[in-house]
Amino acid sequence: MTDSSAETTTDSADIQTELDRDIGLVGAVALGVGTMIAAGIFVLSGLAVSNVGAAAIVSFLAAALVASFTAFAYAEFAAIYPESGGGYMYVANVFDTDLTYIVGWSMILGYPASAAFYLASFSDWFYRFIYPALSIPQAIPYWIAGLVVLALLVGVNLKGTEETGLFQIVVTGLKVALIILFLYGGLQGFDASVVTSSMTENLNDLRQLGLTTALVFITFFGFEAIATNAEEIEKPSENIPRAIFISMGFVTVIYALVVVVIVLAVNNGEFLEFLAQQAGLSGSEAAKNFVAQNGEISMGRAAQYYLGDFGFYVIIVGALFSMLSAANATILAGSRVKLAMARRNHLPEQFEDLHPSLNTPYKSVLLTGGLITFYMLVFTVLLGTPPGAEEGATMGVNNFLSSLGLGLHVPHVFHLGLHAVTHFADFMLLGGLIFVNLALIQSRRKRPNIDRGFTVPFVPWVPIIAVVANLVLLVNVEPKAFVVGLLAQVIGVGFWFAWKSTDPEETQFERETPTVVTEREPSDGREYQLAVPIANPEHVEQMMQTAIDIAEDRDGELLVLSAALVPEQTPISESYRSVDDEREVLRKAMSYAEDSDVPVNGIVRIGHRASDAILHTVEQHDCDAVLIGWRGRGSHRREVVLGSTVDRVVKESPCDVLVEKIGSQSADTDSVLVPTAGGPHAELASKAARAVAHAEDATVEVAHVVSPLASESERESAREIVAETAALIDDVSVTQSLLEGENVADTIVERTDDHDLTVIGATRESELQQLVFGALPETVGQRADSTIIMTKRHLDITSRLAQWLP
Template identity: 30%
Template sequence: MSEAIPEEDGEQVSVHEEGVELERTIGLMGGLTIGIGTMIGAGIFVFPGLAAGNAGPAAILSFIIGGLIALLVALPASELATAMPRSGGGYFFISRALGTKAGGMVGVSIWFGLIFATAFYLVGFGYYAIQVLYEAGLTIGFDPVVLLAVFFGVLLVLINISGTENTEKLQNSVVTLLIVILVVFLIYGSLDAVGVLGRETVPEEFAPFGIAPVFSTAALVFTSYLGFAQVATIAGDIEDPGRNLPLAMVGSVVVVTILYALTIFVATSAIDSVTLGGFGETAIVEVSRELLGVLGAITILVAGLLATISSANASILASSRALYSVSRDRLVPQKLSEINLKYGTPHIALISAGIFIVGLVLVGQVELLAEVASFLHLVMYGLICFSVIFFRRTSPDWYEPDFKTPGYPGLPIIGGISSFVLIAFMQPASRWIGIAILLIAGLWTVIYASDVELKGVLEE
């Protein structure tokens, strides 16, 4: 079976001459839970302490800035996804707009971006798992964070190989339970923060460290908003993409932005920013302990385990689809796009992702992993916004999206520029690593795929 995009003259051209295509088995709920589940993991259970320590209560603005930029990109990405509902997401859109070299650079680098993000989520899971052991009174003679992260990373890869339906079932179950826990916690915490429950909030200046940290923190926490892009990356698995893709992408951004803002509001009302920063990756556990005692801490620990697992699970799924798409177009060895006939999943792409994820987990530096993932995604997001402008201006016959970006062309231009500007607020090490990955990806495309000319790529 082949996948085709019409050329401007209306003729069908295949972008994958042979092989087995992915089945569309993920519905709207699955798309929403992949988007929401990916984002909740970092934004609520890893970043609140780090964000508050950097920006104080003004960290709420950091999450709102991140959410607005994500929304500015989610709308153009939804248009492209409904016009080209294929696995690969941003890579597929950019390669069809800007050509083979730009697409190859983005495709290979965004795969690495998803790998960095997955490793970040798994390390966060390790911190929560070890906290559970401490709460249970168990003492271990060594630090098991990396060991736990590697074990569950391998387990999630195996689940993904066993079938997309299994991945969706796991994601739906985990995120549903997670949302219930979070809603109860945030309602109680919000009532406490506004004084309804009679407890005084922590008196603190809104921006004790100034305004600049608000933007640098926004760059750090932007990893929390990568979930909507995962939905576009697995567009080839989504049922009724014209309807479900925009709803899942835009809806997930709106939902999690509200949840993030409430989380920071509750956290900084219960505990001062400096103390929160000292708690690090598990700060939200201490907030829950402050509000609800030991039971609250244990409940949030369970939620944290669920959240980081759901984020890692969705990112592993998306990373395999990103590599599958690039391989299908012969920009990396085509063996990587091979579909397992028993399970209908790209098993070699999943195994390849697992190998790199384990390697990055060994690094263990949460902020570095997060920012490199954000850097590579922000580059892709900026190019996605400008790709919409390209397709609107060239207006090929086959470009008939079911959803169109409102406020065109202003909104895509603002979204593209905002994505690139946010990169400037990242720490230098993250930018240099990200640039190095982009250069390596570009060099790989020039050398390995020098003779590849993607069919369906439109020339201006």
């Protein structure tokens, strides 16, 4: 055998795809509070009060309760999977299917929509309150401020998470102090009768309560921002659950108090007169109508009334920074979802790239910024109306078309605005949360004994309640936003199929399970190639001997595979650390072929699942067969027969499959038993038996089991089957036998004691009647003490229906 050379196919830049953990508990709480106390408290609290008065407290509490049920699931998952990606990553880790792409798609659209709401609110307040204060010309479009801030935030996120986390802590601390100042001023004139009266008047309007609860739900989504950045949070199993519940509990109390203050203000005659003067309105009645139509600035005007002009501008500046920090946290979380999707091959690989010097997922950040810009322009500029415009005012797109002198007009039915982008964000995010709760139930069933760090009580009831609650909010989303959300999902499915149709299968394999080491030996163009995955070092010699015997018989070559595996929650890049160990396993296996004439190539692949590494190798290298080892024990799980890896390889390999269980006694192979019932799988078994027997100078017994009560015609048919199989085994000594027994499996297992090796083909039942090889080979494999090889011919059946029918 010639000297082999190691080849690394992934450069060092790709190996360093890890994000430093530099966000502590305080930073994690700041992420949550910073996202929840933002445009939600300064804008949505006023909108909620204009919708349902003091009953807005009920809407906020209901939204918080619904969010809390799902936050339980996030707390448990974040402790198990401390990896960036949040809800998408949890669902993807539990459900091994590409359908989880839809969850990721919902998240990568929902996060930017949330940020667009925050920045559109920023533009609104900046235009109404800062333009006049700084004498900024009204001719400068109101949305310019939001886009400028967006560019700054994208730059901050490109810089890195350490700067982002510190920035988040400082800004969050400042705005909490400002809100406490606002509450101090507003609660001085607390009147319980005003609050209870407003509550009573609105509690019966269930439809408005439902719409308002759906509207304000976005304010409590900060818990997702915490979990999504799990990969960068210190001690995630401890800090993430703590941060989630600390931030949610604190924010819920703050929101209830803010609603009380706003209710007190809008029901105060003196405040209404003050507002009429400030806004140039005719009187208190006009002020009431103004509040109803401009609820998003109610808190700002209330602050001006309670705290005076100085306090007013302090609150305004605090509100603007609050919206800014929420948008920042959302951009951070949204970019990490894209990074996680790229790692899972659910987005193009470019979005997994980290900046060579900043070590940030800069392409994901830029895409998030682009989506936010799109939402702001479409929802609030083109299909929205300027701040303070009367209801039914001309949309921005129509003003633009008129300025061009075109006779086109977009009907007002397409009007969206701030409400719509908020509801759209809720629609996309709620859909993802439903799947997260379903994933929690499946996780408990799939991995009941895993160390969870934090455990949700009363599963499955808590996640079931969460699913129902999220569905209730989902159907209460504004109809226009609901339709736009459905359209966005259709576009997502279309993008998936369009992208995958242009992504070569081999490229996909290398992204999911990269080849990091290749040991090559010159080949003389042999047509037959047998893949040999190596897992148990103790059985390497026996496995390689079997593989060499088969390859020599077919004048073929071997492809030896070793997989460097890491847990699902760990990035692929982590497994590069164990490549050297796998390289040694590979070289040891290949060394057994040094004295043979069989060319041997070897590769090390990395990934999360051994079955993926094996199947990708077999498909990518177009192998003719795969020989995989089996420990010889069944599984307590009903759907698993030989083990999840072996089962999947047997079922999905696009080639012949041989599964070898090493016997309890290691000895030379002097005799081989071939039980046969005819058919293509028995034919493969006979060829494998012939290869081993020829190489080891062993004898072969071909046998068929008949009932003691079998008729002569039945016995004759059995002899014909045995003879046909024996004819395939030439150049070795073969005997033909009819074995009598009431139970076929028992009879064959008993006969295996007389032989060193048994080779048995899969039974010919349909998939409705068998799980992997069929009941007979699996029973023999599990019960026999000697070495067993089970074979399954690849029949290239393209119709799934044909596989499921007898």
